[in-house]
Amino acid sequence: MPTSRRTLLAGVAAAATLGSLARPAAALAAPSSPDGFAAVPALGLPGTTGGAAGPSVTVTNATDLAYYAGRNTPYTILVSGRITFDDMITVVADKTILGTGTTAVIDGGGLQLGSTTRPGNNVIIRNLTFVNASDDSISVTNGAHHVWIDHNDLSRGYDGLLDVKRASDYVTISWNHFHDHSKTTLVGHSDTYTADRGHLRVTYHHNFFEGTAQRHPRVRFGDPVHVYNNYFLNNELYAVASTEDAGVLVEANYFENVAHPAYVGYDKSGPGRLVERGNVYVNSGTPQTAGTVTEPRTYYAYTPDPAASVPSLVRAGAGVGRI
Incomplete structure (x- = not known):
């Protein structure tokens, strides 16, 4: 049985320094609702609510985190302090995993949303540092749907920092800070995993991809994958790649010091489709484009911020301690 559990205390606040986005943290607020694909009613869910229907518990160690993440009932799991473990903890349906203050850290391990027998649907992950x-730091897999990953800090992992694969769907990845890593975020398991067709609808918005080399994201099969209002800075290899007939809309982003903002096809993967509109390119190359992409407004309403304002917005709002 778990060794610690307690209800969230209102008004948790802290001041700490974490990476280049650091500033004094505001009081921890209750999660708000997601936007983008995670908010779309589909597959029997009205959107993404995480563990809101269940109680709140606080965990300070890997044993308790794994226990509550694997329960078959809803929970809001509040992570306090640094939790160090190896390998992956499986998160099953109807969970919110929320860091308290600015010092909640997952160190050495990661979170896997769903197994082949226990789906990771309706999951929220916010305000955590993964290092x-x-x-993977976070793996959305095995058909997990309605997932919101928001206001986290992810760096220095072994494989992907945040991958979405194996027929997962209706995912929003927003206001995260990705840094000090190579293979950042993948959509689609492999060139031969054609079961991903018809799934992998993902929204990326207001993320900061700082000094990460590639995969922001690299996409196979998904259509549409909507990449808007993100700040790409000093990405060595490329920013976005659409492969294997994926449909990617790259919209109102800010690319700075990125030689290859967008590829159509990459490495041994066949070409995808990619549309770009309203982006800003500073000391950056020309994006590759091809074909047409399903319009995200088919699924949800949104209003992009002007691309020129993205660096200041993202620097001020992305990462931990901002909710």
């Missing part, structure tokens, strides 16, 4: 993962 030194021995595999």
Whole structure:
């Protein structure tokens, strides 16, 4: 049985320094609702609510985190302090995992949303720092749908920092800070995993991809994958790649010091489709484009911020301690 559990105390606040986005943290607020694909009613869910229907518990160690993440009932799991472990903890349906203050850290391990027998649907992950993962920091897999990953800090993992694959769907990735890593975020398991067709609808918005080399994201099969209002800075290899007939809309982003903002096809993967509109390119190359993409407004309403305002907005709002 778990060794610690308690209800969230209102008004948790802290001041700490974490990475280049650091500033004094505001009081921890209750999660608000997601936008983008995570908010779309589909597959029997009205949107993404996480563990709102269940109680709140606080965890300070990996044993308790794994226990509550694997329960078959809703929970809001409040992570306090640094939790160090290896490998992946499985998160099953109807969970919110929320860091308290600015010092909640997952060190050495990662979170896997769903297994082949226990789906990771309706999951929210917010306000956590992920570092030194021995595999992925966050893996959305095995058909998990309605997932919101928001206001986290992810760096220095072994494989992907945040991957969406194996027929997962209706995912929003927003206001995260990705840094000090190579293979950042993948959509689609592999060139041969054609079961991903018809799934992998993902929204990326207001993320800061700082000094990460590639995969922001690299997409296979998904259509549409909507990449808007993100800040790409000093990305060595490329920013976005659409492959294997994926449909990617790259909209109102800010690219700075990015030689290859967008590829159509990459490495051994066949070409996808990619549309760009309203982006700003500063000391950056020309994006590759091809074909047409399903319009995200088919699914949800949104109003992009002007691309020129993205660096200041994202620097001020992305990462931990901002909710």
